[in-house]
Amino acid sequence: MTTDLPNVFDASEATFARAVLAQSEQVPVLVDFWAPWCGPCRMLMPVLEKLAAEYRGKFLLAKINIDDEQGLAQQMGVRSVPTVVLFRHGAPVDSFMGVQPEPAIREIIDRYIERPTDKLVAAAMQAFEQGNRDEALAAMRQAAQAAPDDYRLQVRLAGMLVETEQLDEAARIVQTLPIDVQTEAEVSALMGRLEFARTAAEAPTLSALQRAVEQDPSDLGARYQLAARRVLNGEYEAALEQLLEILRRDRTYADDAARKAMIKVFSLLGDKGPLVSRYRQQLSLALH
Numbered sequence: 001m002t003t004d005l006p007n008v009f010d011a012s013e014a015t016f017a018r019a020v021l022a023q024s025e026q027v028p029v030l031v032d033f034w035a036p037w038c039g040p041c042r043m044l045m046p047v048l049e050k051l052a053a054e055y056r057g058k059f060l061l062a063k064i065n066i067d068d069e070q071g072l073a074q075q076m077g078v079r080s081v082p083t084v085v086l087f088r089h090g091a092p093v094d095s096f097m098g099v100q101p102e103p104a105i106r107e108i109i110d111r112y113i114e115r116p117t118d119k120l121v122a123a124a125m126q127a128f129e130q131g132n133r134d135e136a137l138a139a140m141r142q143a144a145q146a147a148p149d150d151y152r153l154q155v156r157l158a159g160m161l162v163e164t165e166q167l168d169e170a171a172r173i174v175q176t177l178p179i180d181v182q183t184e185a186e187v188s189a190l191m192g193r194l195e196f197a198r199t200a201a202e203a204p205t206l207s208a209l210q211r212a213v214e215q216d217p218s219d220l221g222a223r224y225q226l227a228a229r230r231v232l233n234g235e236y237e238a239a240l241e242q243l244l245e246i247l248r249r250d251r252t253y254a255d256d257a258a259r260k261a262m263i264k265v266f267s268l269l270g271d272k273g274p275l276v277s278r279y280r281q282q283l284s285l286a287l288h
Contacts, residue, residue, distance in 0.1 A: 007052050011062040013072040020062050024087040028059040028112040033073055033083045035066050040099045041082045047102055048084070051109065058113050088112045117143040117153060124160070133164050151181045159190055162197050170194055185267070192264030199228035206233075213242075220246050220253050227261060236265055240279045247286040259283065 011019045011031065020029050032048055034041035045063070052061040066073040066081060076085065076092075086094040086108060094108050120143035128136035140160055144153040154173050161170035174182065174191055181187055203209060203225035212222040223242045230239035243265070246258035262283055266276050 005049055005053055007055075007057050007059075008049055008061040008063070011064050012069055016072060020087055021090045023060055024091075025089055027057065027114075028109065029062055029087045030059055030109065031062045031064060031076075031085045031087060033064050033066050033076070033078045033081055033085070035081050037067075038081045044082045044084075044099045047105065051102070051105065055109070055113070059109055086112060115147065115150075117147050117150065120146070121153070121156070124156075128160060128163075133160075136160060137164065151177055155181075155187055155190060158194075162190065162194050165197065165201060167194060167197055167201060185270070189264075189267045189270075192267050193231070195264065196228040196231045196261075199225055200232050203229060218249065220250055224254065224257060224261070231265060231268070236269060237275060237279075240265055240275075244279065244282055244286060247283070251287070259287070 009019065020031060023029055030048065030052075032041075032045060034045060048061050052059065064072060066078060076083075080097060082099070083097050084095060084105075085092050093112060096105075096108065120139050124136045124139035124143065127133075127139060137157075137160055140153070140157045144150075144157045147153055154177060158170045158173040161167070161173070171194060174187065174194065177187065182191070204212070206226070206229045209222050209226040209229060212219055213226055216222070223246050227239040227242035227246075230236070230242065240262060243258045243262045246253050247262075251259075262279065266280065269276050
């Protein structure tokens with residue numbers, strides 16, 4: 001299945017090192033292992049070729065017929081076709097098997113394509129980790145302005161703004177994101193963190209809240225604020241304990257705020273893991 005498309009070529013064991021490994025140092029190389037007798041291969045290949053033409057050299061597509069290159073297919077661990085492996089900097093970094101929807105393939109490719117904003121983002125992240133927050137925000141704002149349709153940059157900027165307690169600007173950015181982006185797990189978690197930050201911004205210090213709860217265990221407002229501060233400190237178990245205690249004392253406190261907050265904490269934790277499982281069970285017991 002040959003083609004005259006630019007950025008698409010047939011590869012073999014003899015050319016693999018030069019055509020795939022060496023070129024992957026410059027751009028991602030997507031390697032499609034296929035066979036002439038494979039129906040799904042004939043469905044997938046036009047999609048890959050379309051993307052290669054659309055991306056105009058931002059990635060290369062190498063096609064390998066496993067009937068002709070059985071040794072190479074075996075070396076690469078190919079057990080069925082189509083199998084697609086993405087190479088970057090001389091090594092396989094991602095893969096999928098079978099026919100996949102075009103948006104899913106785009107998402108894989110986009111992870112490894114260098115963008116003009118990548119250096120700005122890297123500089124922003126480095127500055128942020130070093131405590132140079134003004135410098136970090138300036139670089140991230142520049143990146144977001146340079147690529148306004150890249151919603152991941154908007155989300156990263158909003159995350160930095162939450163960390164620096166610039167909550168109104170963070171909220172404005174999140175509210176302007178498309179609805180389908182707002183429902184993604186990363187953005188939902190960010191929105192939860194933003195709400196905890198708003199609660200903490202109006203609260204006394206952590207030590208003052210601890211004293212308030214010790215002196216009056218029925219002070220549910222102080223407990224809720226303490227939970228918010230614990231979340232922002234990354235002390236998720238301690239936060240969940242406070243929220244669970246609110247539920248036990250008053251199931252309806254602040255329009256079901258404790259239950260809603262626990263669900264937000266689960267989202268921050270990726271909705272998985274032993275901590276989430278344990279407290280999800282305790283939440284269910286507290287509700288019933």
